[in-house]
Amino acid sequence: MRVDEPLSLTALARAGFTELSAVRARLAEFEELGGLAASSALALFRRVADPDAALERLLSLARRAPEQVGAHREDPARAARLARVVGASEGLWEFLMRHPAELSALDARVRSLPGADELRADLLESVGADPKASAPIAELTDEEGWSAFRRRYRRRLLQIASFDLDQADPVAGLDAVAASLSDLAGAAVEASLAVARAGTIGRGPGKYPLEQVEATGLAVIGMGKAGARELNYVSDVDVIFVSEGSVDIATRLAVLTMRGTDAPAIEPSLWQLDANLRPEGKDGVLVRSLESHIAYYDRWAKTWEFQALLKARPLAGDLELGRRYSAALSPQVWKSAERDGFVDSVQRMRERVIEHIIPEEVDWELKLGPGGLRDIEFTVQLLQLVHGHVDASVRQSATLPALASLVAGGYVGRDAGAEFADDYRTLRLLEHRVQLSRLRRTHLMPKDEDAQRVLARATGLAGTAAELVERWADIKRRVRGLHERLFYRPLLSAVAALPTEDVLMGERALSPEQAQARLAAIGFRDPRGALAHIGALTEGVSRAATIQRNLLPVMLQWFADGADPDYGLLTFRRLSDQLGDHHWFLRMLRDSSGAAQRLTRLLSGSRFVGELLGSLPESVAWLDSDDDLRPRPRATLEDERDAVLGRHEDADSVAGAMIWARRRGVLRLAIGGILGVTTIDEVSRGLSDITDVFLQCLLAAIRREQSATEPDGFEFAIIAMGRFGGRELGFGSDADVMYVFRTPETTPAASRAGLHIAAELKRLSDDPRLPFDLDLDLRPEGRNGPVARSFEAYAAYYARWSLTWEAQALLRGRGAAGDAALIADFERLADRTRYPASIGxxxxxxxxxxxxxxxxxxxxxxxxxxxxxxxxxxxxxxxxxxxxxxxxxxxxxxxxxxxxxxxxxxxxxxxxxxxxxxxxxxxxxxxxxxxxxxxxxxxxxxxxxxxxxxxxxxxxxxxxxxxxxxxxxxxxxxxxxxxxxxxxxxxxxxxxxxxx
Incomplete structure (x- = not known):
């Protein structure tokens, strides 16, 4: 064969081939066996997951069935569908090798997926059963019947896979594919049950008369992904069996139905029908009556069993009986969150799943590992169960519709919900393609780089193996972060523990009188006022009002746990009004690991914090992180001081900026201290540092303005005294200070400059919201002494007239602001007075x-x-x-x-x-x-x-x-x-x- 340009090594590599030395010969053989011409065939492989494997498998099919493969010669689109399927799935290729006639399933492009009724009718027809009666009319042995519907199942699976692989955006199309796979599994169970009924009728061991079998109802309840219509290509199909009539016959039917999907037969097994989610698990009877199921869940069921029932739906068999089962148990599912320790038990269950993963596989788990599918599923299910007992809109069986309803109800933020949904679909796509490869049940990302490259091409998520792994790592980090924020937030436990009337109170389901009585009972002194605040926060149809209706029932309990719930709720309303246009506020309270509870504790326990938050509402954001509540380092405060001095020219502007900075710093320390993030020593040092820097900035701004009028060589310093001097300030402490100045020659101008600075410090530091008291009573001669003295006057006074109490007061004196040389000299002067050689x-x-x-x-x-x-x-x-x-x-x-x-x-x-x-x-x-x-x-x-x-x-x-x-x-x-x-x-x- 002539090697023309389209078959150059470069062209082959661009098509995705890696075994370049063997490709040309294989293409030539493919052409000779009736396939497309080698130059035309190359185009088939550009959208194929594994071109090398696809070509090798096409060759095998061509050798096995040259006529059927040759039929694709004149139809490149049909050939492309075949190449995509066998290039992505060794399992489907093996099916075609066993049954070449099934290549006809790819004759036409699958433009839409078949519905549940179509699939059920098709698989029942494969075993000669009447779709309306589900009873077999053909004479088939069990193995013949099993092989018949398994083959028809795989033919339909071939078409679903072709549709899936043909999509331009397989992530967006995943929902439809998963639903179709679930419907196909339901049809297979229906066909297996039909074969089981035929095998149960007759005489002999395990056989029963026709009329008894027909009188026995058996509903197959789909659980897990099968119940939610979100099945994978290869998953165990979780089921529960419910009987009506003879339990013995129903049990025989159930056993044979289970064998039908995975017992040895001519056509290999499909998957296992897993009944381990039934009451009492593996130790329980396989089949129970509806009454027995109800009694079990009433008296003995564990929390996880209600979580499992969340996805239950009639899958096959007696659908009317199945619907009665669902109707009877659904109320119990949605009340399960009221059980003691419900949230903790669900959270612990998720942790146990991770603990039981084989250590070598944890980092490669798409489903069970941290940041995997289970993180999303458990999060959504927990939120559903917690909120679903009063909000019917979130009672969905499938993960993505449930997530959408949680977003619509304000329980999950829109951005978080969109991220979760997209990441869930992407992880499911990866899982689908890994399973499709060999039609085997697995949830592990391949470790081999070549396999990762094939997976990248199969999903279209990345161009290389490295890019795919990096994208997956990003998804895992994002999913785990969202999971931890939503799954472990304290609001869940609190909502689950609330009595129903408390949950509904935020939605005004109670009469005003009943609501006021309930508010009074939990500790509000002005229940009418509290109810008015609740109404103002929750009225309307805005998303903010919806989120408030979800938040308030729990927050009211937390407010009531505080010392002043009325003030707390009032201040929360004011904050909500101020921050109403900031989406982060309510989102943080809803999604944070503890911000809402922290806020209620602060507002109902501290008017000091409540009033400061009124002027600094954005500071609520600190509640989401302990790091934001810790005292700012001294160096950071000094950098802020220098930045303020650099931005503002006049002293009044500097003072305005520093007053806000001081409020922020004090508020941070107050919140951190109340919440236990900051120790009392850190609070004292932090308050002292803030005061130091505040005075340093004001002093610098004042002196910058009066520099032109200051005497030559003028120096000024602020000496901290009392608790301020000891760096032991508390909230509400005065700032005890003394003022000292120095010039080469003491003149009236120097005294005027010193007094002017003292007056300006008092004026500029005034803050009606957070008072700042400069107390000069510890200066020499107390209130009768000059406000500011020269260094020389201090030296003369302490040498000649100082009293013992003044030496005692100096024990806590230190330089806080001003000229360093003057501070050092003053502290040396103070040392001579406060540390006398002897005291008589x-x-x-x-x-x-x-x-x-x-x-x-x-x-x-x-x-x-x-x-x-x-x-x-x-x-x-x-x-x-x-x-x-x-x-x-x-x-x-x-x-x-x-x-x-x-x-x-x-x-x-x-x-x-x-x-x-x-x-x-x-x-x-x-x-x-x-x-x-x-x-x-x-x-x-x-x-x-x-x-x-x-x-x-x-x-x-x-x-x-x-x-x-x-x-x-x-x-x-x-x-x-x-x-x-x-x-x-x-x-x-x-x-x-x-x-x-």
Whole structure:
């Protein structure tokens, strides 16, 4: 044969051949055996999955049946259909080798797939049965009957495969192919049952009189993919048998029907009819009456059995009996989610599936592995079962229609639903092509690169093996991520646990009076107002209203679990109004692993957070990730400071931007602290860092504006004092500060510049939403002293007139903002005052006297000393004064005590043997408890208070923020009084008994 250009090696390679040295000879032989001319035949293989295998198989067919293959010579389209089928399926090629006459099935292009009735009639006709009566009229042995309908089944399978392989977009066409495969399987079961009936009639063992067999009803219920009409090319067909009449005859029919599809016969088996989903599984009887099925599911069925029934439908046999079965059991399916632990059991079942995969196969599983088909199916089924007991629209048997209804109902986001559907179809296509190859049941992606290349061509999903594997890996990651978000979100367990009236309350199924009574019963103090909020959130037909109707029943329960559900619901409504146009908000609450529950906890437990969220609603997005709730590193805050200074020229604009930045930072810390993401130490440091950077930015902006009027060499610094200086701020803490300036020569202009900065700091830091109090009372001479002093004036004052309490106040002084050189010099100046070489008895007595005076004079009139968190017995001031006295006495000789942190100094005192471990632990416990309670009161009321409330509702709200369970007001009170009593005993023994 002349080798012309179309048969060049390049052309052969472009057609997809890899065994190039042998192709020309095979094409020549194909032509000689009656096939197409070699040059024309090459075009057949460009759309073939495995051109080399297709050519070899065509040759075998041509040798086996030259006339039938030769009939394709004048019809290239028919030849192309044959090449595509045998190139994609060794199993169908083997069928054609056994039955060359079946090549006629490919004579015409399959433009549409046959319906269930057509397939049923065709397969019944193959065994000589009347489609209307399903009774055989031909005299066939069991094996003859089995072989007859198996051959007809495979002929129809050949046509379905031809249609499938001919599609321009096989992913989009997968639904129709799966439905047709399911209908074909149902027809095969019907034909097998017809053969079984014929084999049961007569005399002898296993035979029964005709009238008894005809009087026995047997319904074959399709389960799993067969029931959902989403079957693969090769799958076990899961069934349940339901009888009416003689159970013995029905059992005989069932046994023979099962043999019909997989027992040895002339024509090989199709697949197994698997009845293991029946009641009691393998240990249960094969056939039960309808009444027996109902009784079993009423009393003994496990959760997984109801999940299995989700896809049940009459498949073959007595369809009317099958419909009665479905009608009787469907209500139980949709009530199964109300069982205790239902969601957890379904989730655990999915995990067990993965655990039981052979380790070497986990990464290659298309169906069972992580990111596989089961992830999508279990997710959809769980969502259906949870929501389907009140929403009939999601009661679908097939995965993709069910997913579409879940999207329409607002239970799954549209984007997530579209991704899930497309990925499901793509994974199913891969599974189909792998099974079609050898007509064997498998769900494994091939590991061999050549097999992957063939699969890529068979699916049209990629051009190379590597591209296919990469696309599959992307799908797995995407599917697993969506599965984990939807399958494990806490809303599912909460919805499943709700009483029906609570689920319906969001949809206003109850009367207003009933709904108000229910709201009052679960803890709302203003049920009428709550009902109005619910109505405003759920009214209308918008998608947002639909999602709210799904969210609210559960969120109402979570709000009710909080200390102030009414405020929580009100604030949620306001947030929803603000974020109504942002699709991410409701999508996050619905799909996140815990954002909705976190939000209800915050809004019903903290007015501080609720009010801040009102000005920063977009911050709700942080609830989806713990990383977003952790304090921003100091360096990140400083970068933001520098960016603000770079973007804004005037000080007012800088202040506006930094006020928003401070709100965001404080809100992040408040949310993280309440939710337990952030520790109390991290909160204290974070608040201190935010305050530092806030003041640094304002100071820089002010000085930039007044630079032209500042005296030459002017320096300015802000000295942090008190808890701010110790980096131990809590929510609601003032920022205690002192201002210091320095110039080469002290002049009135320098004083004016310093006072101007102080005034501007106060003006620019004002924030009505999140107050910022700059407290200068710890400066020399207190409120009577100048607001800002020169460095020299500070040095003179501390050298000549400083009182002991002022040296004590300096123990927590540190530079927070301003010129570094001035800060360093001031801190050295402070060290000389606060760390004296020695402190005499007179100074010690003065410290003790002032402490006693503070307790008697500064405590608010009528306040209970036992309940005051700052000045009360055993509270913050007791611990701080005791530690500061130790520092005054010992820091000069013990450098470790030279820290502005109270707890840091206390630990240094323990390490130095100045305080024993037990006493230090009592002091530390009291200080931390009081600090937490003080912050909790601010978070609860959005107001600053230092007195533990007497009101039980208020005290319970504080307790909840501190991690106590509901109704723990008395417990909080008792524990606070006990911990401060122990600390007071240590304080009195140590503070007043310390030798000078």
């Amino acid at each position: 008895p007179t100074e010690v007595r003065e410290v003790r006297r002032i402490k006693a005076r503070v307790e008697s004079e500064r405590l608010p009139q009528g306040a209970d000393p036992a309940r005051h968190l700052k000045l009360g017995r055993g509270s913050l001031s007791d611990v701080e004064w005791y530690v500061q006295l130790i520092q005054l006495q010992n820091a000069a000789r013990l450098p470790a005590l030279r820290t502005t942190s109270t707890l840091g100094a206390l630990q240094a005192a323990v390490d130095a043997g100045l305080v024993d471990d037990a006493d230090a632990e009592r002091l530390r416990a009291a200080w931390v408890f009081a600090s937490r309670a003080r912050s909790a009161m601010t978070l609860w009321t959005a107001k600053t208070s230092d007195v533990l409330p007497l009101d039980r509702v208020q005290l319970d709200g504080v307790a909840r923020l501190m991690g106590y369970p509901r109704r723990s007001a008395s417990r909080l009170e008792e524990e606070y009084l006990a911990v401060t009593r122990r600390a007071r005993a240590v304080f009195e023994r140590g503070f007043y008994g310390t030798a000078s």
